[in-house]
Amino acid sequence: RGQPTQYSAVLSRRPLRLNAELKHVDIVIAQDPGVFRHSDPLKGMRDGGILVIQSDLSGEALWNHFPQTAQWAMRERNIRVCSVDGAGIALAEAASPAERYRLQGLAFMGAFFNAASLLGRQGMTREALYEGLRTHLGGDSATNSAAIEDEIHACMRGYDEVRALELSELEDQGRSAKIPLIPSSMAGAEAVAGPGNQGAFWDQVCAQYKTGHDILADPFTAISVIPAATSSMSDMSTVRATVPRFVADKCTGCSKCWVQCPDSAIPGVVSTIEEVLDATLSTLATTQNPLTQITQLLRHLARESRKILKKGEFESFAPILSEAYEKVAEKMGWDEERREQNDAEFQQVLDALEHFPLAKTAPFFDVPEGQEKGSGGLLSITINPETCKGCDVCVAVCDDGALVNVPQTDEEQERLEANWKLWKNLPETDDRYIRISSLEESIGMMPSMLLKQGNYLSMLGGDNACMGCGEKTAIHLVLSAVNALMAPRVETHVVEIAELIEALDEKARTLLISEADLAEVSADAEALEVSVERDKKEAVAQIHRAIEALKDLKWRYEKGPGGRGRARMGFANSTGCTSIWGATFPFNPYPFPWASHLFQDAPSVAVGLFEGHMRKMADGFVALRRARKLLDGRYDPEADEAAFADFGWQQFSDEEFALCPPLFAVGGDGAMMDIGFQNLSRLMASGKPIRVVVVDTQANSAGGGQSCTAGFKGQAPEVVDAGPDYRNKDEWRKELA
Secondary structure, rough: OOOOOOOOOOOOOOOOOOOOOOOEEEEEEEEOOOOOHHHHHHHHEEEEEEEEEEEEHHHHHHOOOHHHHHHHHHHHHHOOEEEEEEHHHHHOOOOOOHHHHHHHHHHHHHHHHHHHHHHHHHOOOOOHHHHHHHHHOOOOOOOHHHHHHHHHHHHHHHHOOOOOOHHHHOOOOOOOOOOOOOOOOOOOOOOOOOOOOOHHHHHHHHHHOOOOOOOOOOHHHHHOOOOOOOHHHHOOOOOOOOOEEEEEHHHOOOHHHHHHOOOOOOEEEEEOOOHHHHHHHHHHHOOOOOOHHOOOHHHHEEEEEEHHHHHHOOOOOOHHHHHHHHHHHHHOOOHHHHHHHHHHHHHHHHHHOOOOOOOOOOOHHHHHHOOOOOOEEEEEEOOOOOOOOOOOOHHHHHOOOOEEEOOHHHHHHHHHHHHHHHHOOOOOOOOHHHHOOOOOOOOOOOHOOOOOOOHOOOOOOOOOOOOOOOOHHHHHHHHHHHHEEEEEEEHHHHHHHHHHHHHHHHHHHHHHOOOOOHHHHHOOOOOOOOOOOHHHHHHHHHHHHHHHHHHHHHHHHHOOOOOOOOOOOOOEEOOOHHHHHOOOOOOOOOOEEEEEEOOOHHHHHHHHHHHHHHHHHHHHHHHHHHHHHHHHHOOOOOHHHHHHOOOOHHHHHHHHHHHHOOOEEEEEEHHHHHOOHHHHHHHHHOOOOOEEEEOOOOHHHHHHOOOOOOOOOOOOOOOOOOOOOOOOOOOOOOOOO
16 A cells, blocks of 8 residues: 555464553564654664564665664664565566565565574474465465465565674664655645644644654644645655656657556656756756856757757757757857856756656647747656655556656665656646647647646645555546636636726725815825715725725635635545545645545535535625626615625526536445435435546445445455355446436
C-alpha cells in the first residue's frame, strides 16, 4: 500500500496473556530503506536488539547512509544491523508489481529467520526450514505449485543473502538529518484560525510525523478534521523500489501516462522554449549567483534552438541547446574574458536541463509550428519524486517505450528532485495547446485539460491507496474535469464583481458631489462642506453596504477562511476503499472540503450538505442582484427584500447555477448499489442536482469484499462461505441506467 504501516508479532511457546502495544521488541524489520527519514525504528527496541533493513548497499556505504544520530544510538545500545535486498530479490523473481511486493515480504521473512537465529535455537537446519515452508504454503496444491515455488525461493534467497554489519570496522560518517519544510500546497495561505488552517496543522501534526515523533493530543485529532491537501507532506520515495524514467526521443505526446496515473505524479506540461529557459534561470539564480550574463542571451538561445529543432532529429533538448549556444557565441564574437563568463553561466543552465524531461512531439511542436511560426512547444513529462509509488501504470500504458522502469537509487532520487524543482517554476500550459479545433491535430478533450497544472492537481498523491489504484484514476479524472469547468467561470465572475464594486463606488461619489455648490469652491479653502438630502444619504448608505457585501464575496472567492479561495467542488464519501485511502489521518489528498461518513450514508449526507451549500451561494447571488438593482436605479427595498428572503436555488438563473461548485456523493458498489441503495434512491427521488460517482469495486468493499448486488452473475468475491457447497453469485447484476 501507500503509507508505511507498522505491524508487530509475538512468537512464544506459552499462551500470551497480555494484548498491548509492544514497547521492548527484539527485532525490527524495515522494508523501507529511508525509514530514518520519517520515523525512528530504534524506538521501543531493547538494547542488543536486531534491525533488518532493506538495502542494496553493504558495508561502509550502508552504514553511512544512516543519520549520525542513528549511528551513535546503535553503537551505544549494541544493536545489530543486518541488511537484505528484498526489493532486488522480488524484482528478479516476480512477473508483476503485485507479485513483487508479496515476494519482497517473503524475502524479509527468510532474512528474519536467519538474523534472529531461530533455527539454531530450535535445532533446525536450512533444509528443514525449506520443507516447513513448503508444508505451510500448501506445496501439494497442483493449481498453485508454480507460484508457491516462487514464494519459497524468494524466502530462501532472503535467508541466504541477509548480511550483518561489523560496526567495529566502520567509521561514523553518516548524513545529517534534513529539517522538514512545509509543502508549497500547504504553505503561503493566509488562513484564519480554525480547523482549516494548514499552517497550524503542519506545526501541530505534520512536522511531528515527518520527524518520526509521536504526536500529542490536539484539536485536529479530537474532532477528526484534516485540512485540505495535507497528503502532500508525505514522501513516497521511501516505499518504492523502482521509478519511471523518461525517454524523450520516443515520446509522441499520446497522453496515456498523465491520464492513467492514479497518484497525480506524472503531470504533462507544454512550454515554449523561452518559458523553459526562463524557468531554468528562476530555479538557478540567487542573490549571490544572479546569472546576469546568460539572462541577456535567452531570446537568442531560444530562437536558435527553434531553428535546430525544426531541421533535425530530436533525441534530447540539452544537445540542441548546446549547439544553439555555440551559434550564438559565434555570431556575438565575444572576447576571451566575456566568453569565459558566459560559458560558466551557460554550463549551469545546461547541467540543469541535461536530464530534464522535454520532448518534441507532433501535437505540441510540429502542428502549432506549422500553423504559426514560433508557436511550437516542448512537452515535459516530469515525475513527482514524493508522490510516485512506482506502480508501473505509466510504463505499462506507454506503447512507445518513452517510459522505462529503473531501480531507485540516491542518484536517481536527486535527479527527480532537481527536475521537480525546475518543473514547479514552469508556467501553466498556454491555452493555445488546450483548445481543440480538430481531433486529428490534438490528443482529445480530457488529456488536453490535464495539461493545466491547476486541473491536474485537483487531487494530490501521497495517500494510502494501493499501488496503481484504478479508483483513484477515475476520481482524479472527474475532479480534474470539474476544475477545468469551474476555474474559468470563477475567474470571470471575480472580474465582474470587481467591476461592479468600482461602478457602485463611482455612483456613490457622483451622488455625493452632485449636491456641491460649485460657486463655493475656492482654491484657498481646505475643505468643502456638502449638505446631502436624506434620500440621497440613504441611497449612498445602501450602496456602501452593497459594496461591503461584494468585497466580502470577492474575498471569499479569492482567499476566504482557508486562504486559497472558494473551493471548486465538494463531496460526501461512503465507507470503502475511497475512505481507506482518502481519510487516513493525517493524509488528505483533496484540496477541497469533503466528508467521510460511515457505510452507506453518503447520498443522505450529500442532501444535507447541498441545502447548506445552496444557502451560502444564494446569499452571494442576493448581494449581486441587490447591487445591480442599486446601480441601475431599480432597487425597491420593500419589494426586493421580500423576494430576496425567499430566494433559493430553485430560482437561480442558469448563469448563477453554473457558478455553484458541484457536490458529489461517492461510494463503491456496496455503499451505493447494495446496503446503500435506499439512500441512493432517496437522493434520486429528491430532485436535487447532486452528482453521484459509483466506484466499480464489483464487491462490497465496505464489508471486506463480500458479494453484492452490483457484481456480475457467477462472480466469486474475495470473502465467501467455506465448504464444498459454495456457489458463485446466482442473481443478475443491478445496473445504473
